[in-house]
Amino acid sequence: MDGQNTWSWWPNSEVGHNQEAKKEINILFGADAFDTPKPERLIRRIIELATNPNDLVLDSFAGSGTTGAVAHKMGRRWIMIELGEHCHTHIIPRLQKVIDGEDQGGISKAVNWQGGGGFRYYRLAPSLLEKDKWGNWVINHDYNATMLSEALCKLEGFSYAPSDAAYWQHGHSTERDFVYVTTASLTHEQLQQLSDEVGPERTLLVLCTAFRAKADAYPNLTVKKIPRQVLSRCEWGHDDYSLQVENLPQAPSPPAPLPLAGEGRKSKPANAAQGGLFEEGEA
Ligand SMILES: C[S@@+](CC[C@H](N)C(=O)[O-])C[C@H]1O[C@@H](n2cnc3c(N)ncnc32)[C@H](O)[C@@H]1O
Structure with a gap:
């Protein structure tokens, strides 16, 4: 490192590698479910650098859901967006396992993940x-x-x-x-x-x-x-999208079982040691 250039070297011993990511995904979903998975340790490093606990992490191309899973285990809130069917076949089951404390792979042991928190799931309606x-x-x-x-x-x-x-x-x-x-x-x-x-x-x-x-x-x-x-009520054509979102969706109460269409949520009481990630919305 000198005064001009700052080097950042992330060896795979610290942040994992492709084979590790493939193994993580294979344990969760079976052989070769995704072509380009990232190791949970790599996403952990990025989230650690860029956010604080309880911050919101956005992954608008969720893929296998690694970013949301890691963010959740690290006590961050998250929003994931996915248009593929693997939203239902992979991401939701994966996050359910994380919440239930059943996912002990990836960074779970390193962060002593025990389960907890919850999420809400929405399907976008066609344009009005x-x-x-x-x-x-x-x-x-x-x-x-x-x-x-x-x-x-x-x-x-x-x-x-x-x-x-x-x-x-x-x-x-x-x-x-x-x-x-x-x-x-x-x-x-x-x-x-x-x-x-x-x-x-x-x-x-x-x-x-x-x-x-x-x-x-x-x-x-x-x-x-x-x-x-x-x-x-719509905004477009702005350089700055500081949107006026006045009517954010509320968590339904009492809690409904996770539906396949429409909207819903899945949650388990947060582990006391972990704190609740979505307490406001939880019944
Ligand atoms: C390479 S994967 C993302 C990987 C993931 N973010 C990660 O870090 O491992 C890209 C995903 O974006 C999804 N996708 C592509 N276009 C999209 C869109 N317009 N809205 C939502 N998801 C989209 C694809 O279905 C695919 O699952």
């Missing part, structure tokens, strides 16, 4: 909007009324809870504040009728594709258009 042949944003045809209503509730910060009693109650933010989602174009008469039904004690956000009335004509209604309202 698409462009029509004239280049205008329209609601994606894959979305039926239920999906649209559920998606807009999430986007607007309402709990999706359709009511049998009132057709316009698709979700609520408080006991008195509701949301109604429709692909219809609403007339003044329809909005006035809605306003009368909602009454002076309650408020309603109306999300429709069009309306023929003055948006502020009804004291208890806020009327907005889809897709404009959806687009106002």
